[in-house]
Amino acid sequence: MDHLRLVSAEACDLRSVLRAIRSGDAPMSAYADxxxxxxxxxxxxxxxLVGDDAIRHIQNTWEQMQANRLLRDPHAEYDAQEQLQLLGLLDAQCRQIVYWTGLRTVPERLKDWLELSEPGYAIPFHAVFEDEVPDADDRQKILDQLAWSxxxxxxxxxxxxxxSGLVYRYDSRKSGLRQGFSLVYVLGMIALGVAVVWGLQQLPPLDARPLADLEIGWMAVxxxxxxxxxxxxxxxLRSQGALPPGLPINRFLILLNARLGFVLFRVVVALIGYLGLVYAVSGSPLATGFVFNAFLVGYSLDSMVELFGTTLDQRSAAQLANLRKQFGT
Known part of the structure; x- marks a missing residue:
C-alpha cells in the first residue's frame, strides 16, 4: 500500500506541473529536468508492481505514457498545438494512475481512519481523501464501490x-441485541418530550389547553x-439513477447505532420547534388546524427552528437595547 501511495504521489505532482505548463503559468523549459x-x-x-487487475491498469497506463514524445524528451521543442495535445494526454493518463492506485489504497486507509474513530462519528470521505484522489468524480466512484460492498x-x-459522502462509524463489537439499545435511547428522548409538554401544560398560558391535544401535536411533529x-x-435513492435501490432491513439497527447522536439531536430540535409553535398559536389546538401545522413543523424542521431562533434573537436584541436605554449605558 505504501508503495502504491508513492506512485500516486508522483503522478499527482507530475499532473500539477503539466497543468501549470498547459495553462501557460510556466514554460516547458522550466520543468523539463x-x-x-x-x-x-x-x-x-x-x-x-505485481498484483490484480488494478495493478495491470496502472502498468498499462504507464506504458501508454512512455509512448508520449513529450515525456520521453521534455527538452525538445514542440509547436503550441502539439504540446497542448501531448500535455492533455499525459494529464488524463496521470489521472488514471491516481484513480487505480486510489482504488487500492483508499479503502485500506479508510479502515485505519475508522479504527481510530469512536462510534457515532462520521468521516467526511471527500475532504479526507481530496489530496490523494483530487478529482471528485473519481472519489465518488471509489465511494460508490465501497457502498456496494x-x-x-x-x-x-x-x-x-x-x-452525503459520509462514512459513519458504529460499534461493530456489539451484537444486534446490544445495538438495539440505540432504539431505547430514541424512545426515551421521545418520552422526555412528552414529559416536557405535560410539565408546560401545567403552567399558564398552556394550562387552558387540553393536554391530549398538545401531546397529539407532539406526535404530529x-x-x-x-x-x-x-x-x-x-x-x-433516485439520485443513483438506474442503479437498483438497496434497503436491507437487517442494517436498520446498525444505521441507528451509527447515527444515534444525530437522531437524538433531531428529536431535541423537533421539541424546540414544537414549543415555538405551541406558544405562537393561541386558542384550541385542534380547532385551529394545529395538528397539521405541527406536522409541517416536523417536515420543515430546519427552516422552522431557524425562523423561531431568528425571532428570539430579534426580541432579545430589542430587550437588551431597551435595558441599556433604561440604565443609560
Whole structure:
C-alpha cells in the first residue's frame, strides 16, 4: 500500500506541473529536468508492481505514457498545438494512475481512519481523501464501490452514505441485541418530550389547553420528521439513477447505532420547534388546524427552528437595547 501511495504521489505532482505548463503559468523549459527525473522515479516504482487487475491498469497506463514524445524528451521543442495535445494526454493518463492506485489504497486507509474513530462519528470521505484522489468524480466512484460492498468495512465498523459522502462509524463489537439499545435511547428522548409538554401544560398560558391535544401535536411533529426522512431517503435513492435501490432491513439497527447522536439531536430540535409553535398559536389546538401545522413543523424542521431562533434573537436584541436605554449605558 505504501508503495502504491508513492506512485500516486508522483503522478499527482507530475499532473500539477503539466497543468501549470498547459495553462501557460510556466514554460516547458522550466520543468523539463523535473519531468525527466519524475519519469525515471515512476519507472522504478511501477516496474516491480505485481498484483490484480488494478495493478495491470496502472502498468498499462504507464506504458501508454512512455509512448508520449513529450515525456520521453521534455527538452525538445514542440509547436503550441502539439504540446497542448501531448500535455492533455499525459494529464488524463496521470489521472488514471491516481484513480487505480486510489482504488487500492483508499479503502485500506479508510479502515485505519475508522479504527481510530469512536462510534457515532462520521468521516467526511471527500475532504479526507481530496489530496490523494483530487478529482471528485473519481472519489465518488471509489465511494460508490465501497457502498456496494458493505461487508468490506464491516469489521472496522463503517457504513457508507454515498449521497452525503459520509462514512459513519458504529460499534461493530456489539451484537444486534446490544445495538438495539440505540432504539431505547430514541424512545426515551421521545418520552422526555412528552414529559416536557405535560410539565408546560401545567403552567399558564398552556394550562387552558387540553393536554391530549398538545401531546397529539407532539406526535404530529415526530410524524413530520419521519416523513421528511423517508422522502429524503427516496430522493437519495433516485439520485443513483438506474442503479437498483438497496434497503436491507437487517442494517436498520446498525444505521441507528451509527447515527444515534444525530437522531437524538433531531428529536431535541423537533421539541424546540414544537414549543415555538405551541406558544405562537393561541386558542384550541385542534380547532385551529394545529395538528397539521405541527406536522409541517416536523417536515420543515430546519427552516422552522431557524425562523423561531431568528425571532428570539430579534426580541432579545430589542430587550437588551431597551435595558441599556433604561440604565443609560
Amino acid at each position: 523535473y519531468i525527466d527525473r519524475t519519469r525515471g522515479q515512476m519507472e522504478d516504482l511501477i516496474a516491480p 458493505p461487508s468490506f468495512l464491516k469489521a472496522a465498523g463503517g457504513i457508507v452514505d454515498p449521497v 415526530l410524524a413530520g420528521v419521519v416523513v421528511h426522512g423517508v422522502i429524503a431517503m427516496a430522493k437519495g
